[in-house]
Amino acid sequence: MSQSFVPVPANSDFPLENLPYAVFSTENNKVHRICVAIGEHVLDMKAVSQLYPFQVQKSLQAETLNELMGLDFEAWDVVRNQTQKLLTKGSELDHNVDLKAVSIVPQSEIKLHLPAQIGDYTDFYSSIHHATNVGIMFRGPDNALMPNWRHLPVGYHGRASSVVVSGTPIRRPLGQTFPDGAEKPVFGACNLLDFELEMAFFIGGKGNQLGEPIRVDEAWKNVFGFTLMNDWSARDIQKWEYVPLGPFTAKNLGTTISPWVVPTAALKPFLLDNFPQEPEVLPYLRQKIPFNFDINLEVSLKPADQNEALISKSNFKHLYWTPLQQIAHHTVTGCNLRPGDLMASGTISGETPGSYGSLLELCWKGTKTLELPGGKTRKFLQDFDEVIIRGHCEKHGLRIGFGECVGQVLPAHPVPQ
Numbered sequence: 001m002s003q004s005f006v007p008v009p010a011n012s013d014f015p016l017e018n019l020p021y022a023v024f025s026t027e028n029n030k031v032h033r034i035c036v037a038i039g040e041h042v043l044d045m046k047a048v049s050q051l052y053p054f055q056v057q058k059s060l061q062a063e064t065l066n067e068l069m070g071l072d073f074e075a076w077d078v079v080r081n082q083t084q085k086l087l088t089k090g091s092e093l094d095h096n097v098d099l100k101a102v103s104i105v106p107q108s109e110i111k112l113h114l115p116a117q118i119g120d121y122t123d124f125y126s127s128i129h130h131a132t133n134v135g136i137m138f139r140g141p142d143n144a145l146m147p148n149w150r151h152l153p154v155g156y157h158g159r160a161s162s163v164v165v166s167g168t169p170i171r172r173p174l175g176q177t178f179p180d181g182a183e184k185p186v187f188g189a190c191n192l193l194d195f196e197l198e199m200a201f202f203i204g205g206k207g208n209q210l211g212e213p214i215r216v217d218e219a220w221k222n223v224f225g226f227t228l229m230n231d232w233s234a235r236d237i238q239k240w241e242y243v244p245l246g247p248f249t250a251k252n253l254g255t256t257i258s259p260w261v262v263p264t265a266a267l268k269p270f271l272l273d274n275f276p277q278e279p280e281v282l283p284y285l286r287q288k289i290p291f292n293f294d295i296n297l298e299v300s301l302k303p304a305d306q307n308e309a310l311i312s313k314s315n316f317k318h319l320y321w322t323p324l325q326q327i328a329h330h331t332v333t334g335c336n337l338r339p340g341d342l343m344a345s346g347t348i349s350g351e352t353p354g355s356y357g358s359l360l361e362l363c364w365k366g367t368k369t370l371e372l373p374g375g376k377t378r379k380f381l382q383d384f385d386e387v388i389i390r391g392h393c394e395k396h397g398l399r400i401g402f403g404e405c406v407g408q409v410l411p412a413h414p415v416p417q
Contacts, residue, residue, distance in 0.1 A: 002016070002084075002088040002089065003016070003088070003089050004016045004038055004039070004087045004088060004089065005087065005088070005089040005090070005091070005093075005094040006038045006039050006041050006043075006087060006104060007039050007040070008038065008039035009039060009040065011399060012039050012040070012399070012401070013037075013392060013399065013400070013401020013402065013403055014037035014038055014039055014040075014401060014403075015038075015039075015398070015399065015400070016038065016084055016087055016088070017266060017269075017398060017400065018037070018262060018266050018400045018401065019036040019037070019038065019080060019083055019084065019087075019263065019266065020036065020037050020225070020260040020261055020262045020263070020266070020402070020403070021034060021035070021036055021065055021068075021115060021225065021260070021261045021263070022034075022035050022036075022037065022042070022112055022113075022115055022259045022260050022261065023035070023063070023064055023065065023112070023113045023114065023115050023116075023259070024042060024044075024105075024110040024111060024112050024113065024259075025110070025111050025113065026105065026109055026110055026111070027109070027111075031063065032063040032064070032113055033045065033046040033047075033063070034046065034060055034062065034064075034065060034068065035105070035110075036083055037107070037260060037403075038087055038104075040106065040107050040108070041104050041105060041106055041107060042104075042105050042107060042110060043083065043086070043087060043103055043104060043105075044102070044103045044104075044105055045060040045061075045083075046060060046061050047099070047102050047103035048060075048086060048093060048099065048103050049061050051082070051086060051092065051093065052078075052079060052082050053078060053082070055075070056068070056071065056075055056078060056079050059071060059075075059079075060079070064114075064115070064116050064117050064340070065115050065116045065202070065224075065261065065340070066116050066117050066339050066340040067339075068204075069116060069202055069203070069204035069205075069224045069339035069340055070204065070205075070206070070207075070339035070340075071204075071205075072205055072206060072221070073204075073205065073220075073221050076204070076224065076263065076265070077265065080263060080265055112165060112166070112167075112259035113165055113259065114163070114164070114165045114257075114259075115165075115202075115227070115257075115259060115260075115261050116202060116261075116339075116340040116342075117340055118160040118163050118340055118341065118342045119160060119338050119340055119341055120157070120160055120337075120338070120341045120342070121157070121158040121159065121160040121163055121255070121341070121342045121343075121344070122155050122156070122157055122158065122326075122330060122341070122342070122343045122344070123155060123156055123157075123158045123198075123231060123251070123343075123344045123346060124153050124154065124155040124321065124326050124343065124344060124345055124346045125149075125153075125154040125155060125346040125347075126153055126154075126319045126320055126321040126326070126345050126346045127318055127319055127320065127345070127346055127347055127348050127349050127357070128145075128149075128275075128318075128320040129318055129349040129350055129351055129355075129356075130346065130347040130348065130349035130356075130357060130358070130361065131144075131145055131149055131154075131346075132144045132145060133349060133356065133361045134360070134361070137360075137364065137365045150277070150278070150279065150320075151279075151281065151282070152281075152285070152329055153285075153321040153325055153326045153329045155326070155329075155330070155346075156246045156247060158231075158251060158252070158255065158344070159251070159252040159255075160342070162252055162253065162254050162255060163254075163255045163256075163257060163342065164254055164255070164256055164257075164407075165256070165257065165258075165259050166228075166256055166257065166258050166259055166403075166404060166405045166406045166407070167406055167407070168254075168256065168407060169407065169408050169409075169410045170232050170253065170254040170256065170407045170408070170409055170410065171253070171254075171409075171410045171411070171412065171413070172189055172190055172193055172383065172409055172410065172411055172412040173189070173190050173193075173234050173237065173249065173250075173253040173412065174187065174188065174189055174190070174412055174413060174415065175187070175188075175190060175234060175237040175241075175249050175250070176237065176240055176241065177190075177191070177236040177237055177239070177240050178239070178240040179236075185240060187415065188415050189411075189412035189415070190234040190235075190236055190237055190412070191236055191380070192234065192235035192236040192366070192380045193232070193233070193234055193235070193380055193381040193409060194232070194233045194234075194235050194358050194359045194360050194380055194381060195230050195231075195232060195233070195299065195358060195359065195381065195387045195389075196229075196230060196231040196232070196233055196346075196347040196357060196358050197230070197297060197299050197312060197314060197347060197348050197349075197357030197358065197389055198228075198229040198230065198231050198344050198345050198346060198347060198348060198357070199226055199227070199228060199229060199295065199297070199316055199344070199345045199348065199391070200226070200227050200228075200229040200257060200342050200343060200344040200345065201223050201224070201225065201226045201227070201264075201323050201342075201343055202223075202224045202225055202227070202261060202339075202340060202341070202342060203222055203223070203224065203327075203337045203338065203339060203340065203341040203342075203343065204222060204223065204224030204225075204339050205221050205222040205224075205339070207222070207336060207337050207338050207339060208331055208336050208337055209336060210334060210335075210336040211334035211336075212331075212334060212336075213284075213328070213331045213332045213333075213334060214327050214328060214331045214337070215284075215328065216284065216285060216286065216287045216324050216325060216327075216328035217287060217288050217289055217324070219323070219324040219325075219327035219328055220264070220289070220291060220324055222327055222337065223264050223323055223324075223327075224261065224263070224264070224339075225261040225262050225263045225264055226261070226262050226264070226267065226295075226402070227257045227258045227260060227261050227262070227402065227405075228257065228258040228260075228297075228389050228390070228391050228402050228403070228404070228405035229255065229256065229257050229258075229344050229345075229389075229405060230255070230256040230257075230387055230389055230405050230407055231251065231255045231344060231347075232251075232253055232254050232255065232256070232407070233247075233250060233251060233358070233360075234249070234250040234251075234253060235250070235360055235380070237249060237250040238250030238251070254407070255344075256405055256406070256407040257342075257405060258389075258402055258403050258404060258405040259403065260402055260403040262400065262402055266400050267293050267295075267393065267400065269393075269395055269396075269398060269400075270293050270294045270295065270393040270395060270400070271290050271291075271292070271293060272290065272292045272293060272294050272317050273290055273292060274287060274290055274291065274292045274322055275292060275317070275318070275319060275320045275321075275322075277320065281325075284328055284329075284332055285325050285328055285329060287322060287324050287325055287328075289324075291322045291323060291324045292316070292317055292319070292322060293316050293317065293393065294315065294316070294317055294393055294395070295315060295316035295317070295391050295392070295393050295402075296313070296315055296391060296392055296393065296394065297313070297314045297315060297316065297348060297357075297389070297390070297391045298310060298312060298313045298314070298389070298390050298391070299311055299312040299314075299357070299387065299388070299389050300387075300388040300390075301370075301372065301378065301381075301385060301386070301387060301388075302385070302386040302387075302388060303372065303376055303378075303382070303384070303385055303386075304383075304384035304385070306372070306373070306374055306376065307373065308386070308388060309372050309373050311362065311370060311372075312354065312355060312356055312357060312362065313350075313354060313355055314348050314349060314350045314355040314356075314357050315348070315350060315355070316345075316348060316391075318348055318349065318350050318351075318355075319345055319348060323343065323345075326343055327343070330343070347361075349361060359378065359379065359380050359381065363378070363379045363380070366379045366380070381409050382409070383409055383410065383411045384408060384409060384410070384411075385408070385409050386406065386407070386408040386409075387406070387407055387408075387409075388404055388405070388406050389404065389405040389406075390402070390403075390404055390405075
C-alpha cells in the first residue's frame with residue numbers, strides 16, 4: 001500500500017488500508033457531512049465529491065450514509081479505491097493546496113453523529129459461549145442451549161430510535177422487577193444494569209423486495225460495514241418481563257454504537273474459517289464462503305474519578321452464526337431489508353472467564369465480585385460508571401481499528417409517586 005500524505009501515527013486505528021466512514025460536523029459548519037478517517041484527521045467527502053465518478057457524487061454529498069449504503073458493492077469499491085488514491089502522497093488532492101486545506105480536518109475539531117438513519121434494528125444471539133453461560137445460570141448445564149439454538153440464528157427486533165452514537169450518556173431505567181422473596185412486582189430503578197460487548201453491521205446494497213429471500217452465499221453483497229456496539233441491558237427488568245415474548249423494556253433504554261463504520265473490504269486480510277457448526281444446518285443456511293473475522297475486542301470500565309480498568313478481552317471469531325446466515329434467516333420469510341438497517345451479533349463471549357462479554361457472566365449472576373483498581377468492586381454497573389469498548393484487527397504489521405464505543409451511566413429519574 002502507498003503512503004498517505006496525511007500523517008498516520010504508529011498503531012493508529014485508521015491507516016490508509018482502513019478508511020472507515022462516519023458522519024461529522026464542525027463548530028463553523030453545523031451541516032452533517034460524510035467523512036472517512038485517516039490517522040488523526042478526517043477527509044470531508046462532500047468537499048472532494050467532485051473528484052469521484054459522477055454516479056457516486058450525490059451519495060457523498062448526503063448528510064447520512066444511507067444513500068451510499070444503498071448503492072451496490074461495486075460502487076462501494078469505486079469510492080474506496082478513489083479515496084485511497086486521493087489520500088496517497090503525490091495525488092491530485094495532495095497537490096491542490098486550497099482543497100486540501102478545507103477537506104482535511106483534525107478529528108479534534110469535529111463532532112461525530114450517528115452514521116446512518118437506522119430504519120430497523122435486529123439483535124441476534126450468536127455467541128455459543130455466551131448462550132451456554134446464560135443457559136447454565138438459569139437452566140443448568142444439562143439444558144444450557146435451547147433445542148433450536150444450533151439450528152437457527154436466534155434474534156429479536158430491537159428499538160432503532162434508542163440507538164445512539166458513542167459518547168451519549170445512558171440513563172438508568174425505571175421499570176418493573178420481581179425481587180427474590182417478593183410476593184408481587186415492584187416499580188423502581190434498575191439495580192442490575194449491564195453492558196453487552198457486541199459488534200453490528202449495516203445493511204447495504206439494493207436490498208430485497210418483500211417476499212424475496214436473500215441467499216446465504218449472496219448475502220455478502222448486503223454487508224456495507226461493521227461497527228462496535230454496547231447493547232445496554234437491565235437484567236432485573238428483563239428477568240421479570242421476558243417470558244413469553246423476549247426482551248422489551250430491559251433493552252430499549254439505549255444501544256450505543258461507535259461512529260465509525262469499517263468497510264467489509266478493509267477486513268478481508270483478517271478472514272477466518274467460519275465457526276464449526278454441529279449438527280449440519282438446513283440447506284438455506286449452509287454457507288460455502290468464509291465470512292468470519294479475527295477482530296480483537298476489549299471492554300474497559302471507568303468508575304467516576306478513577307482510571308479505566310480492562311475487564312474483558314474477546315474476539316469476533318467466537319460467533320457461531322455468521323452475518324451471512326443472519327441475513328439469510330432474517331429474509332427467508334421474505335422480510336425486506338433496507339439500506340441503513342442495523343444487525344447486531346449479540347453478546348460476544350469467548351471460552352474463558354476473561355473473555356466474557358457481560359457483567360452477568362464476569363460476575364456469574366452476581367455470585368462473584370469484579371475487582372477494580374483502588375479497591376473498588378462491581379457486580380453490576382453503578383451510576384457514573386463509563387463503559388469503553390474497543391476493537392482492532394492486526395496481522396503482519398497492519399492494524400485496522402474501529403475506534404471506541406463509549407457510554408456513561410446517569411442516575412435514574414426519581415420514581416413517580
